[in-house]
Amino acid sequence: MERDSSLLWGRLQPKPNPARITYGYRPMTLRNKISLQVWLLALLIVLPLMASGCKKKTNSTPAPVDKGLRSTCVPAPYAAAAPYTYTTATPLPQAPLTTGYDYVTVDIPVDSVGIGIVLAGTNANLKFIEHGVLMIPSTDCMKSPAGVVPFAFNQMDLNGDTYVDDEYSSLSNYQAPAVFFPNNGQQLILPKGRYTFPVGSVNAAETATESDTLTATVYYMTPSAVVPTLKVNLWLVAGVNTMIDNDPNPALAMSSDPELQGALNKLIATYRDNANVGISVVVNYQHIPDSTYATLDTVTEINTLVKSFPTAPSPNDAINLFVVASIGNQSAPNPIAPAGVIGYSLGVPGPFTQQGTVVSGVLAEYQHDGRGDHLGTILTHELGHYFGLYHTTQTNEKQTGYIGYDPISDTTVCKTTPLTTCADKDNLMFPVAMGITPLQITVEQGRVLRLNPVMK
Amino acid sequence: MKPLRFLHQGFAHRGLPRVIVLSALLASAPLITPWTALRAQQSQAPAPAQSAPELATVYDLDAVRLVLRAFHGFTQEGLLAASTQVPRALRELADSSAEDLLVRRQAVKALGLFPDSENFAFVSARLNAANVGLKRLYVAALGPYAPTRGAEVTALLAAPIQDRDALVRTYAAKVAGRVPLSTGLKGLVNTRLQVEADSGVREALFKALKR
Numbered sequence: 001m002e003r004d005s006s007l008l009w010g011r012l013q014p015k016p017n018p019a020r021i022t023y024g025y026r027p028m029t030l031r032n033k034i035s036l037q038v039w040l041l042a043l044l045i046v047l048p049l050m051a052s053g054c055k056k057k058t059n060s061t062p063a064p065v066d067k068g069l070r071s072t073c074v075p076a077p078y079a080a081a082a083p084y085t086y087t088t089a090t091p092l093p094q095a096p097l098t099t100g101y102d103y104v105t106v107d108i109p110v111d112s113v114g115i116g117i118v119l120a121g122t123n124a125n126l127k128f129i130e131h132g133v134l135m136i137p138s139t140d141c142m143k144s145p146a147g148v149v150p151f152a153f154n155q156m157d158l159n160g161d162t163y164v165d166d167e168y169s170s171l172s173n174y175q176a177p178a179v180f181f182p183n184n185g186q187q188l189i190l191p192k193g194r195y196t197f198p199v200g201s202v203n204a205a206e207t208a209t210e211s212d213t214l215t216a217t218v219y220y221m222t223p224s225a226v227v228p229t230l231k232v233n234l235w236l237v238a239g240v241n242t243m244i245d246n247d248p249n250p251a252l253a254m255s256s257d258p259e260l261q262g263a264l265n266k267l268i269a270t271y272r273d274n275a276n277v278g279i280s281v282v283v284n285y286q287h288i289p290d291s292t293y294a295t296l297d298t299v300t301e302i303n304t305l306v307k308s309f310p311t312a313p314s315p316n317d318a319i320n321l322f323v324v325a326s327i328g329n330q331s332a333p334n335p336i337a338p339a340g341v342i343g344y345s346l347g348v349p350g351p352f353t354q355q356g357t358v359v360s361g362v363l364a365e366y367q368h369d370g371r372g373d374h375l376g377t378i379l380t381h382e383l384g385h386y387f388g389l390y391h392t393t394q395t396n397e398k399q400t401g402y403i404g405y406d407p408i409s410d411t412t413v414c415k416t417t418p419l420t421t422c423a424d425k426d427n428l429m430f431p432v433a434m435g436i437t438p439l440q441i442t443v444e445q446g447r448v449l450r451l452n453p454v455m456k
Numbered sequence: 457m458k459p460l461r462f463l464h465q466g467f468a469h470r471g472l473p474r475v476i477v478l479s480a481l482l483a484s485a486p487l488i489t490p491w492t493a494l495r496a497q498q499s500q501a502p503a504p505a506q507s508a509p510e511l512a513t514v515y516d517l518d519a520v521r522l523v524l525r526a527f528h529g530f531t532q533e534g535l536l537a538a539s540t541q542v543p544r545a546l547r548e549l550a551d552s553s554a555e556d557l558l559v560r561r562q563a564v565k566a567l568g569l570f571p572d573s574e575n576f577a578f579v580s581a582r583l584n585a586a587n588v589g590l591k592r593l594y595v596a597a598l599g600p601y602a603p604t605r606g607a608e609v610t611a612l613l614a615a616p617i618q619d620r621d622a623l624v625r626t627y628a629a630k631v632a633g634r635v636p637l638s639t640g641l642k643g644l645v646n647t648r649l650q651v652e653a654d655s656g657v658r659e660a661l662f663k664a665l666k667r
Binding site: 339396398431 | 518529556565566587592621623626
């Protein structure tokens with residue numbers, strides 16, 4: 001009696017072809033079945049391993065170029081990728097600023113791994129003074145409780161080179177300057193006690209407004225068991241995408257727009273999936289119904305936009321990403337220079353979780369490509385600045401050479417041309433949008449990102 | 457017969473359970489991923505313009521592309537250093553449908569740094585670009601010509617200032633604000649003001665009149 005073999009595998013197994021049986025086809029024996037299954041199981045194990053091997057090779061970081069930075073690294077007793085949490089400390093009463101520069105004094109109550117400060121005042125040129133900006137002596141830089149300089153923000157001219165100090169000086173008006181250290185990815189244990197930071201006016205000739213009483217918000221980071229989360233408000237300005245504008249629920253429509261979604265996917269993947277970062281991202285969609293903000297021609301317009309949307313969904317809780325139609329367009333009589341800006345971070349770093357200041361957020365131009373890859377690259381790059389990262393290689397305006405580099409030792413510096421051959425061209429903070437996916441983030445860059453007080 | 461179907465049927469006829477075959481195919485998915493990622497990367501990389509070898513030689517398109525791709529902008533000096541044929545290179549990049557849209561947009565913006573007659577003719581002929589993002593930029597690119605070629609620019613703005621896209625109208629109004637005041641310009645702006653509902657456009661139109 002011939003058994004219908006299709007019963008063996010239910011509906012998954014077709015009935016044997018009688019024609020083939022006629023020609024001597026024999027059903028597979030149990031032994032052969034087992035050997036084939038073993039072979040397939042081996043494939044199941046080997047193939048993914050091969051695939052992961054390829055991926056690892058693709059993502060490998062090239063050997064870094066020695067930047068000549070002195071190592072002040074103190075090995076920490078916790079993992080490199082440890083999450084941190086911040087607490088705000090009350091700064092000591094500050095004396096009004098006088099001429100030159102003064103100090104903000106902060107008491108940090110416990111040993112920490114990072115300190116961030118945001119200043120507020122009426123002085124539009126208020127700024128943390130880093131060694132090199134006003135060329136103050138290095139001994140007058142930030143001082144630790146022991147009275148020494150535990151970390152120099154700007155270690156200049158160590159080998160004839162500089163890293164970028166303040167590339168946005170023409171844009172920011174410094175009404176909410178922020179500083180964060182260590183911003184070079186080193187692992188430090190900052191002892192509890194009193195720290196001093198030099199602050200002053202970026203306008204050396206200014207004396208009239210320097211009698212300014214400061215307020216400061218101080219964040220200090222300590223190791224935490226919580227996986228860091230980044231909250232972002234994605235703001236789309238009316239006029240940029242009329243289909244979204246015309247939707248009864250524009251914020252909901254944003255969540256299905258292919259370009260915005262493509263951009264967010266890239267941003268989230270970059271920060272979450274990179275083993276050196278591992279930050280989860282929560283997005284809140286917001287629509288700005290006023291198309292006045294869609295075309296930003298002046299610094300004032302940028303600052304007005306960024307300052308005007310401080311509260312949703314909850315105050316002081318997320319970073320604002322503003323998607324606009326254009327930044328500094330030629331239709332204006334005096335557009336922002338240089339021309340052709342596609343994205344801005346309003347600070348390096350930005351004022352952490354503080355919203356409602358003129359520098360609270362990043363900007364990016366909607367690209368109208370329907371994919372969002374470039375928009376995602378722009379937003380992700382500008383967020384990197386907002387977290388305190390500089391360009392890995394600061395190129396000249398001709399894009400033919402380098403003029404500086406970041407303070408991070410495990411990023412490469414490109415000293416070759418053309419830039420398409422640069423080893424760091426796939427890095428998140430390369431200054432040119434090369435259209436590369438995935439964007440790379442080094443271990444030390446990841447550490448800077450994770451130490452930022454924005455991460456919850 | 458498609459190869460995949462053939463493979464599947466072949467295994468099935470030899471008594472191999474389909475569930476195992478499908479599992480094997482699913483397991484091989486990670487193998488496909490790097491390939492698809494590579495393809496995606498290739499498709500996102502700056503695509504060469506048409507007849508790229510010749511153009512790259514003449515215009516140094518690769519160098520121009522690099523300057524245009526900088527996140528934080530470009531300068532006239534930077535572009536001039538990249539190519540001896542900058543305006544032509546920019547027009548070529550702006551027009552090439554094979555080019556990355558980011559580069560095309562940046563090229564249109566960069567045209568404003570070289571306001572010559574050829575670029576004026578180029579921009580004027582593209583005020584109806586199919587991509588609304590490019591269309592806005594082309595209208596905005598009339599800005600540098602507004603102070604010196606007021607009558608021509610005013611005539612060119614007649615259509616964009618009534619465009620269905622609010623930002624095209626905004627850019628047209630902003631460009632109008634750079635044209636020396638004349639009866640023709642005032643008429644154009646006032647006519648639009650009577651029907652304009654968008655607050656952003658209205659503000660730009662008011663600014664064009666009150667200066």
